[in-house]
Amino acid sequence: MNRIFYFLSLIFISIGCDDSKDTSDVLSPVEPLFYKGMDLSFQSELEKYDLVYKDENGKPITLLNYVSENGTNLVRLKLWHTPQNGQNSLSDVKAYALKIKSRNMDFLLDFHYSDTWADPGSQTPPQAWRNMNFDEIKNAVYNYTKEVLFELKEQHTLPKIIQIGNETDSGFLWNYGKVWNDYNDNWPNYAALVKEAIKGIKEVDPSNNIQIMLHHSNVENAIYFFNELQPYHLEFDIIGLSYYPQFQTKDLDLVKTKLNTLATTFNKDILMVEMAYPFTLEWNDNCINFIGDDSQILTEFSATPLGQKAYLEWLVNTIKSIPNQKGIGFCYWAPDWVAFVGNENTSTKGSAWENQCMFDFDHKALPIFDVFRNN
Template sequence: MHLARVCLLLSVLLPFTNCLTYHGADYSTLINLENAGKTYKDGGTTEKFDAILHNHGVNLARIRVWTSTNNADYSLSYGLALAKRAVALGMELLIDLHYSDTWADPSKQAIPSGWPTTLSGLDSEIYTYTMNLVSAFSAQGTPIQFLQIGNEINNGILWPVGEISSAGYSPLSQLLHSAANGAHDADGSVKVVVHLANGWEESAVASFYEQIFIAGEFATSDFDVMGFSFYPYYDAGATYTALLASMDNIVLKYGKDVMVVETDWPSSGSCSGVTLSQSGIPLSSSGQETWVNGIKNILSEVSGGHGIGIVYWEPGWIGNDALGSGCSNNLVVDDSGNTLASISLFSADM
């Protein structure tokens, strides 16, 4: 059933249930998986996984791009190819820039090889890189709707120059300002996203935003959306209650839209040594739906209608079922690529 019809039906049957605007999936590994021979089936019929996702309600494709020139490492050309497929299917784009040759997250943010290592040099480099990248997406007819200027940047980007713990907030503030300017100079309509891990940590989120805005550097007018990761594996404090308190606090202060741009939940198996943060939800396909639906309900409660979307992280990464967590399986497909019942979470639970 078409997503809009599902939302309409839910609003009639459940008057207090609202669909979010964006039902997203980050399936950045897809072309690499296809090149490795992986295939997918939905209801017994073989289809491309991005088409399956779209058929089940995904309207936002989140695609990571590294500064590597190797397609196996999420190069620009790789991202462009995946974006072309997504737009042809009818999806919008959320491009996740890591500003690194490899994974960037709160524990690592390495300067790309060949980039300068001074603040002035990096200011110029990140501006030009971001501008050229946004222009490249537009040039192939796949303009970017949302652009993340960094991935989980709680302690900054481009370490050690933009590392908060060693350099303070000003270098990061300047770098984000330069990146945002590059994006907007390439496409004035692109919405810039700032992405932090652990969106449920109210005090940490508030502290970041209290310090990142510096006169003449990064400003509230430079960006549009606050994006957050919200995972159940890493801290018992990552509850729905904590997420709502954090989102409400930050939205009331700055009036920005918010999205959960990374999440997932176990579909089966075990979580050895892990205490999941939200009790009472089973490790099952139905549990995946319950978890995502709970996030939707939280975002629907955020004041001013500022909760706009959810992105499920790598739902089809066959061969990496744990997705970096302590839980053995977090996909919405089995290891043969057959969709699970939770494939419906994108339409029914977002």
């Protein structure tokens, strides 16, 4: 929508101005919205343990207030169908969506279409959908998607962006929509399931205010994925990507090239919907971290508070440089998943992520927040 206002403003200026007229009331071009987002899916659980987050001066803060006041304009939440521990359920999402909206931030809903984590190596259908035939699974996707959005609409918290599946490089809802190994020719079924989700979304949102995103986990390989989907003419708006250097290329020029090629080839907006970087290689609990060695990070950016900040500055500049203003923002994954003493299932097992948070081991805000404030 912001892009429409931008171009209308340019047209207005081009036809309404000359040197002899007062142009003081002419509209200036509107800068397209750039998303500075966070995935705060852990907060529905972490809030129960009275964690104390602090600002950069050590003053206690309310997390959601602080991030909204310091540049964050998008919050991503994952949704699990029937999670065993109840976390990331629809009731969780609805409750936190109200908090997001009350602080004037946009909301991104990440449908996993699973009872637990879904990613390229695991796309397990909800237990309630096991043993269905293909027509039944299509109906389940359609009805579930529509029902979730209807409940969100009823409480006036419809998302701005909806993600159909999480990191669906290999498809989703295996084996119904699997597109990997023995199922390499299964793209028609994957596309058919995505279309059912899209149909459900559009019936709740006939004005098309919601943007629809498909999510691939790898910047290098995403071109293949979206090429395979071209013949099915799926109605989606955003290419969502993950970029974690420890799992992907460390060639930053290649990252730029692939992002630019995606934008010019498919004419879709691009959102780096998952990213993070460590501020240290140390740890703050007894849990092994995802990153703990120099070989896992980029030589250009150190694992320090300023290195973390510099990395995000590079990423923002790279996204903003994507041709035709197709780079629309980023979403930092789990900036709040700190280590703490508390619940047995959370703190005893620990956080494998505390050195990639946006808060240090004393839970103080790190310099990376400057990037949110200044872009």
